[in-house]
Amino acid sequence: MTIDVVPTQIEQWLTGRVIAYGKVTADKFTVDTPLSELGLDSVYALTLCGDIEDEFELEVDPTIVWDYPTIRELAGGIAQLATK
Amino acid sequence: MTLSQTFPFTGALNRPDLELLFGDPHIDGPFNYAAIAADDDARRMNTFAEGVLDAWGAAAEFVPAALGGRWTDTSAMVTRLRPIFRRDPAVGLGYGLTTLMAAVNVWIGGDEEQQADLAMRLLRGERIATAFHELDHGNDLLHNECTADFGGGVWKVRGAKQIINNIDRAESVLIMARTSEGVVARQFSLLLWHKAPGDPVDTTRRVLTAGMRGCWIGAAQFDGVKISARRIIGSEGNAVATALKAFQITRATIPALAVGSLEAALHETILYARDRQLYGGSVLDIPHARSLYADALTDTLIADALSGSVVRALHLAPRESFVLSAVAKYLAPQLLMDAIQQLSVLAGSTFYARTEPYSILEKLVRDLIVVPIGHAGSTSCLMTILPNLPVWARRSERTVEADLRLFELNASEELPALDFQALSLGAGSTDSLGAALHDPRVRQALAQHAPQLLPLVYELAEGFKRERAIARALSPDQLTAESAAASFDVARRVSLFFAAAAILGSCAVAAGTSDLAADPLVVEACLERVRGRLAHQQRPLRREIIDRLVDHGEWCVDESRSVGLRPVTIYPKARQRVRIPAGNREGRRGT
Numbered sequence: 001m002t003i004d005v006v007p008t009q010i011e012q013w014l015t016g017r018v019i020a021y022g023k024v025t026a027d028k029f030t031v032d033t034p035l036s037e038l039g040l041d042s043v044y045a046l047t048l049c050g051d052i053e054d055e056f057e058l059e060v061d062p063t064i065v066w067d068y069p070t071i072r073e074l075a076g077g078i079a080q081l082a083t084k
Numbered sequence: 085m086t087l088s089q090t091f092p093f094t095g096a097l098n099r100p101d102l103e104l105l106f107g108d109p110h111i112d113g114p115f116n117y118a119a120i121a122a123d124d125d126a127r128r129m130n131t132f133a134e135g136v137l138d139a140w141g142a143a144a145e146f147v148p149a150a151l152g153g154r155w156t157d158t159s160a161m162v163t164r165l166r167p168i169f170r171r172d173p174a175v176g177l178g179y180g181l182t183t184l185m186a187a188v189n190v191w192i193g194g195d196e197e198q199q200a201d202l203a204m205r206l207l208r209g210e211r212i213a214t215a216f217h218e219l220d221h222g223n224d225l226l227h228n229e230c231t232a233d234f235g236g237g238v239w240k241v242r243g244a245k246q247i248i249n250n251i252d253r254a255e256s257v258l259i260m261a262r263t264s265e266g267v268v269a270r271q272f273s274l275l276l277w278h279k280a281p282g283d284p285v286d287t288t289r290r291v292l293t294a295g296m297r298g299c300w301i302g303a304a305q306f307d308g309v310k311i312s313a314r315r316i317i318g319s320e321g322n323a324v325a326t327a328l329k330a331f332q333i334t335r336a337t338i339p340a341l342a343v344g345s346l347e348a349a350l351h352e353t354i355l356y357a358r359d360r361q362l363y364g365g366s367v368l369d370i371p372h373a374r375s376l377y378a379d380a381l382t383d384t385l386i387a388d389a390l391s392g393s394v395v396r397a398l399h400l401a402p403r404e405s406f407v408l409s410a411v412a413k414y415l416a417p418q419l420l421m422d423a424i425q426q427l428s429v430l431a432g433s434t435f436y437a438r439t440e441p442y443s444i445l446e447k448l449v450r451d452l453i454v455v456p457i458g459h460a461g462s463t464s465c466l467m468t469i470l471p472n473l474p475v476w477a478r479r480s481e482r483t484v485e486a487d488l489r490l491f492e493l494n495a496s497e498e499l500p501a502l503d504f505q506a507l508s509l510g511a512g513s514t515d516s517l518g519a520a521l522h523d524p525r526v527r528q529a530l531a532q533h534a535p536q537l538l539p540l541v542y543e544l545a546e547g548f549k550r551e552r553a554i555a556r557a558l559s560p561d562q563l564t565a566e567s568a569a570a571s572f573d574v575a576r577r578v579s580l581f582f583a584a585a586a587i588l589g590s591c592a593v594a595a596g597t598s599d600l601a602a603d604p605l606v607v608e609a610c611l612e613r614v615r616g617r618l619a620h621q622q623r624p625l626r627r628e629i630i631d632r633l634v635d636h637g638e639w640c641v642d643e644s645r646s647v648g649l650r651p652v653t654i655y656p657k658a659r660q661r662v663r664i665p666a667g668n669r670e671g672r673r674g675t
Contacts, residue, residue: 021560042269043471043563049510050475059403062509063325066269 010056010075017051018071031071056082100660102167103652105136107659109171110355110441117444120172124447127297133168133175135664143206146184148191149501151203157498158333159395162340163650169344170646170654173451174298176341177458181334182249182299185459186212186258188333189274192504193318193326198276205256212276213254215304216327219246223464225260225324226268230306232261232275237313239263239275241306251302252287255279259306260323272323276315284308295450296458328406329507335409335460336398339416340391342455346384346420347646347654349448353377353427354641356434356442367430368634376430378625378633380423381647382609387416387423388648389586389601389610392493393517399499400489404512407472408582414465415579417456424452469575471563472511476578477556480515486523487516491589493649494599518582520589521545529592534604540611541588547618548581577618584614590649601649605632 011031019026023039035044045065052060058081068077109116114132123130145161147153155161168176183206190202202212221227230243241261251257256278263273277283284307291301318326357368357377367373394412398405428435428449431442438446456462489495520526522545530537555574562571587601587610594602601607609629616622625633640647646654 023561036267041564044560046471046510047474047560047563050472050478053475053510053513054478059508059513060510063269066267066325069267 007072007075007079010078011071013055014048014071014075017048021047031075033071034069035065035071035074036069052078058082099140100662101652102136102140102164103170103654104656104660105140105662106133106167106171108655108657109444110655111657113659115171117171117441121438121443121447123172124174124297127292129178129298129300130172130175132664133172134179136662137168137175137179138209139662139664141207142180143183143209146180146187147203147206151191151199152207153203156501158337158398158502159340159392159493159495160498162337162392162395163652165341166344166347166646166652167654169341170348172298173342173345173448173455174296177296177454178249178299181338181341182214183211183254184337185330185334186214186256188330188504189258189326190276190317192329192507193274193322195318198315198317202256202276210256211250211254212256212258213248213250215245215248215251215257216260217245217247218243223461223467225272225327228260228262228272230259230261232259232263232273232311234263234313238310239273239313239316241275241277241309241311244303244305246303247291247301248304249299249301251300251304252290253300257304258317259311260327263320266321269324270321273320274317274323274326275311276317277309277311278315283310293454295452295454297450325509328509329504331460332405332409332507333398333502335413335465336391336394336405338455338459339387339412339420340395342417342420342452343384343388343391343648344646345448345452346380346387346423347648349424349427349445350377350381350384350637350647351641351654352442352445353380353430354637356431356445358638360434368638371630373430374630374634375624376426377637378609378630379613379622380426380430381633381637382606382613382625383419383423383426384647385600385606385649386583386587386610386613387419388650389491389493389590390419390583391416392649393490393586393589396490396492396499397517398507399502400487401512401514401516402503402506403508403510404514404516405507406509407469407476407511408517410460410465410468411579411582413460414462414469414576415583417452418462419583421452421456424449463572466572466575467565469578470567470571471560473555473563473574473578474558476511476515477552479511479513480518480552481556483515483519484523486519486526486585486589488520488523488525488589488593490517491520491586491593493590493601494594517589518548518585520585520592521548521581523589523592526588526592529595530588533595533602534591534607537604537608537611540608540615544581544584544611544615548584551577551581580614580618584611587611587614599649600636600651603632605629606636609633 046062049060049062068074106115107113144153149156218228232239232241259275262271286305289303358366360367391412394408397408434442590601591607644655645651
């Protein structure tokens with residue numbers, strides 16, 4: 001694990017990933033913007049889940065992005081999974 | 085019908101092989117090839133075959149053993165059901181598979197009561213239709229329009245579903261309907277509708293198809309059909325997640341069953357080619373005909389190895405099955421289609437003029453065309469593989485050893501029951517199948533038993549490595565339905581490497597035995613044909629290989645053996661008589 005499993009740090013990491021995908025710039029969204037509004041469809045959800053699995057050494061089903069549709073909610077979901 | 089015995093529903097042991105109950109399709113009988121071709125022309129199901137399947141309790145094949153059925157090892161289930169596909173794929177689809185497609189959703193997403201209720205219905209011989217598809221949206225399920233609104237304790241379904249097998253004659257229908265707004269993937273629910281007289285729905289319109297003509301494929305127009313709140317499978321909004329898991333089982337199983345139809349076509353081809361005299365000898369003496377047969381058999385064996393390993397992966401590597409089942413459902417039907425196409429060229433005028441007694445070949449060609457289209461089309465399977473490629477590539481790169489149990493196609497021990505809850509929608513954490521391309525144990529087995537193949541194996545393994553690097557570097561915008569053809573080609577090529585891995589794995593575990601998968605000439609043929617597909621250029625197989633493959637085909641015909649990697653006795657001359665139960669489907673509507 002390369003970063004602490006603290007929601008705020010996970011939010012930062014997720015924000016970095018979303019910017020890295022190149023669909024949106026940092027000034028166009030917050031941690032509460034639904035990912036779908038950023039043009040991040042199911043393909044990005046799969047990519048993001050793969051990244052999350054590798055970064056946090058977790059098994060993450062892609063449905064996590066359906067149920068936690070913003071960066072803030074997703075970070076909370078990941079933190080929960082990580083503490084299980 | 086002579087009464088000899090009936091069979092209990094449960095327990096795979098001591099049940100007669102369906103081959104015995106159906107008998108030799110070349111001699112007089114109610115389910116011989118002549119009857120099957122006539123039924124196909126009349127667009128009806130073979131009532132004798134359905135009666136035999138009722139008596140045999142075939143529906144129990146689709147019910148998990150824990151719920152009173154016979155389903156534990158899916159691979160064994162495939163073996164037990166292939167006799168149907170060696171005769172009439174339309175019976176296979178119309179009698180059983182369409183029910184399996186619906187039932188697996190309940191085994192995955194239903195609660196205990198729903199599962200017990202459905203198990204009871206199937207065990208007493210009822211069918212379920214799968215009403216997911218809307219013609220306007222194809223495999224794009226997320227744009228489906230059929231809706232269900234909740235009020236007064238019931239769901240009311242409105243809208244249309246098309247190309248639904250058994251829609252008119254099934255006792256129940258599993259409907260995927262839009263039940264809410266919000267996150268698209270959570271907008272849909274699965275509703276199990278048990279038909280009742282007077283329901284506001286029209287299911288009588290039949291859709292006429294070019295293949296699988298005996299199936300009763302139709303459309304439904306729902307006009308406020310009421311379904312109790314208790315009949316929602318899993319929770320509201322769970323349809324897509326459940327269906328994406330359920331598809332894995334059927335995507336793996338369908339191509340493995342369809343291999344049986346090619347076994348039949350290969351058998352008929354040998355009979356024809358020996359019988360037909362041209363240019364002063366039999367067709368089987370003509371080098372070009374022998375080459376076509378060898379190519380078709382090889383493609384069938386590749387499909388057999390791949391689909392067989394992927395069926396075993398459902399049990400042994402369930403978290404990888406999302407991608408693997410899409411690979412099998414993409415590539416195996418393509419291989420089988422190409423194989424039967426080659427056989428149709430070999431049969432020439434006998435094929436297109438439907439000359440007896442070989443008219444079944446023409447029907448099998450039409451039926452097999454449906455396999456790549458129906459239930460997760462080839463392109464939709466590539467689109468399932470595509471977005472997983474970068475993650476899969478990373479996992480694959482760090483996998484050292486394959487799971488060799490995947491390749492034990494002739495294992496005598498049954499696999500433990502399938503864990504439905506272990507299926508996932510991700511790329512898995514390892515690459516249990518693909519790793520056979522570089523697994524040191526596989527290399528060692530080859531070095532010992534078929535060292536002449538090592539250069540070809542190294543070439544394929546290097547290609548696999550390069551393809552993984554390409555897959556790893558794909559950016560998300562190269563992974564969508566709108567991506568360039570080049571992205572789709574990566575998914576296609578990765579599928580071919582999986583096929584090569586399945587062949588090598590099967591060879592390694594069979595090494596030292598008399599299994600076909602251990603024969604260096606057979607393995608060379610399979611790897612060479614995969615290499616040719618990767619290069620978009622097939623080289624002719626060597627004469628020695630062609631002779632070996634044709635000899636094997638002839639031996640199988642003479643010995644009444646199936647020609648694939650899992651040899652069984654087929655087409656027994658004496659048919660075991662069964663009592664067709666009263667009240668079976670004969671005379672029911674649509675049969």
